[in-house]
Amino acid sequence: MSFRLPQFNPPNFDGEPFTGAPNATLVEVLQDGVAPDHFHGMSIYPEYFKVNGQWVLASQSRMDGVPVLMEDGTIQILEFRNLKKGHKVVVGRTEDASEGIYVYAEGFASKDSNEDIFAFRSGRSRETAYSKDYNHLYDVLRHEKDQGYVVWVLGPATVFDYDSRIALAALIEKGYVHAILAGNAMATHDLEAGILGTALGQNTYTQESQPNGHYNHLDVINMARKAGSLEKLIKTLNLTEGVVYAALKKNIPLVLAGSIRDDGPLPTVWANVYEAQDEMRKQTKKATTLICLATQLHTIASGNMTPAYTERNGQLRPIYIYAVDVAEFALNKLRDRGSLEVTTIVANVQDFLVNVNNNLI
Incomplete structure (x- = not known):
């Protein structure tokens, strides 16, 4: 069966309490x-x-x-x-x-009256089987590729591993990524991997620490600042792979929000937090799907800026929000902040990215 968006069922304003209600x-x-x-x-x-x-x-x-x-x-x-x-x-x-x-919280609610009020394992934890969630995500992304706007919120762990970094770049090339929200660290370590083969000084494939590897990300930031922009750095060093490379090649918005702990930072990082929020919100306003990977603070920030719905072509539709982290605490934190309309997956983000890329053409 082909994927179909849930239909929005609007309130009936013809009766009470609506007709007798005062103006706001x-x-x-x-x-x-x-x-x-x-x-x-x-x-x-x-x-x-x-x-x-x-x-x-x-x-x-x-x-x-x-x-x-x-x-x-x-x-x-x-x-x-x-x-x-x-x-x-x-x-x-x-x-x-x-x-x-x-x-009105019931607009996309199922009309199936057969669901039990009580059931075991209705929560989501490391013991949850996520096969159904993965399959639904694949269907969502196939639909959204040409008919939606998929915003990915990325923590640095997404580029610490060789395979996950290549998988994420491939998803960008395939058209499943329309915007990226991240911080200085994600872009820095992606570039570090492309230039030096390491992330935080560790080889991205063997995870072996390199001599003086703790300088690597600092050297990359310094190279980028000397070049003046990420585009110029990539051109100067003739980089041809990676997340930042793929995003810039496809003209995908890459919003890098700065934080107090940032080194450098890279050129194009938004140093003013409210300017960064404005730039992030430009993307969340357009989002139809939000996928947040291994970044608690960016996930909460993006989730709080993203409602459960959006209007496309004059029709309301749901916004799908996925949050993936190896720690249940980080995912529960998002739900505790009020972002209830989210599918949480407790998983290693490296495995998650490789699975998603392998199942999407």
Whole structure:
């Protein structure tokens, strides 16, 4: 059976409590960057706001953002820092339509009434069998390759191993990657592997530490800074493989967000955290699938910026979120932060990448 996206089942606004609900209350922003008291904070689910008697969907969202009624009648979701004096913000903290605000979490829910309320092993742990999840992911990626926008969130462990690094570069070449969100470390160690055959001084295939290998990533950062850009470094050294090489060759957005611990960093790393967040959000706004590998902080950040749905071609569809880590704690942390619509897979990311690449043409 060919893959089909779940159909969105919208609320029926023709009856109560919707017809008798008041319009949402709007309060103007009086100071840039400061929301009115009792502002409404967004969830990951579709939310509707009653404006002039009509229920308006915020077609793009992010958790904890603030809903603003724009002059064109749309509801835009902004961070506090992007609020401007005169913006009309929705206030109210109920979700049941009683204040003209309705949070709708059931739009993509299955209508199958045969599922048991109680079942063993309904959680996800190292004892979970993930075969079904892998097969679903393959189907999703085949669909998304040409009809979606797949954003990969990468920790440095994805490029520590020779086979996983080659597998990820192959997935980029095949068209299953539309944007990459990462930090200085992932790009640094990918380039280190391409130039010196090591990651953090260890051979990426044998895992043997090399003499003075702890200098390798620093030398690569210095080379890149001397070259002035990643493109110039690749051209100067005639690099022809790797994740960074493949991404730049395919003109795939490579958003590298800086952190306090960064060495160097590489050119193109966003040093200002809010500028980095803005660049990341440009990609999560377009995302239809998000795949997060072995990076707890980037995963939580990206997950919090990505709602459970998006609008494509005038229709709502789910956003698929996958998070893969060898540690259950890191995956549970994402779910605890409110990103509930996520498939978690407890696995070594090196094995995960090789499996995915081997099963996709």
